Amino acid sequence: xxxxxxxxxxxxxxxxxxxxxxxxxxxxxxxxxxxxxxxxxxxxxxxxxxxxxxxxxxxxxxxxxxxxxxxxxxxxxxxxxxxxxxxxxxxxxxxxxxxxxxxxxxxxxxxxxxxxxxxxxxxxxxxxxxxxxxxxxxxxxxxxxxxxxxxxxxxxxxxxxxxxxxxxxxxxxxxxxxxxxxxxxxxxxxxxxxx
Numbered sequence: 001x002x003x004x005x006x007x008x009x010x011x012x013x014x015x016x017x018x019x020x021x022x023x024x025x026x027x028x029x030x031x032x033x034x035x036x037x038x039x040x041x042x043x044x045x046x047x048x049x050x051x052x053x054x055x056x057x058x059x060x061x062x063x064x065x066x067x068x069x070x071x072x073x074x075x076x077x078x079x080x081x082x083x084x085x086x087x088x089x090x091x092x093x094x095x096x097x098x099x100x101x102x103x104x105x106x107x108x109x110x111x112x113x114x115x116x117x118x119x120x121x122x123x124x125x126x127x128x129x130x131x132x133x134x135x136x137x138x139x140x141x142x143x144x145x146x147x148x149x150x151x152x153x154x155x156x157x158x159x160x161x162x163x164x165x166x167x168x169x170x171x172x173x174x175x176x177x178x179x180x181x182x183x184x185x186x187x188x189x190x191x192x193x194x195x
Contacts, residue, residue, distance in 0.1 A: 049094030049177055052184030057191075060088070064102045064165065068191035070184040090188065095174040096181040098188050103159070103166040134158040134169060135189045151176065165194055 056071035062085040069075065069090050076089040088100040131141040139160035146153065152175035159168045169192075171185055 047093050049092075049180055051180045052092065052182075052187065054183045054187045057187060059191075060084070062088075063195065065100070065167065065192065065194050067100065067188055067193070069188055073184055092177070092181045092184055094180075095172075095177050096184070097170075097172040098185065099170040099172075100192070101168040101170075103161075103168055105161065105163060105166045131156075131158070134160070135192050137167075137192075137194070154178075160194070167194055 050072055052073065053071035057068040058071055059068050060066060060075060064085060067088075070092070073090055073092050075084060076091065077084065086102045090098045090100070126144055126146040129143040129145075131143060132138055134141060137158075137160040139158055141156065141158035144155040144157070154171070154173040154175070156171040156173065157168070160166065169189075173181065173185065
């Protein structure tokens, strides 16, 4: 009987330690960049998709650029992970995202800086189509189309480089939401102004 109590006590103690360690790990991850990304993905999956509200746009202005976004799209503003003046992550309700990067004109070719950022995306089957303008800017662009985790998507990457300034854009366009989100992507592209 005493031996059984000792064994039960050890098992219960080990279970509690495991539970506490798991809770501590979840809290630590949720406060870091991985947890932040997981929360963004979960919100995108759980959030109800809605057509881009281009009738009531919001204007965002920063030292390096300004842009209008649909009224129902939101700018990620957690200061631990986002500095909108140099990297703005703009999310559509549901799935869809535009990320604007202000790049260092002396940091090497802007296209290569942006292409490096695409490495996190794993496209199962990929079709590449180059393009050379985004809004009022000329530069280097590539439209990558393929399957990402079983869903069809387009990743549009564009960079513009001038001696005094450079920027990059990454559009993440999910095929099942394209009809709702396309006007929002077009609004952002047509109103972006580099200062």
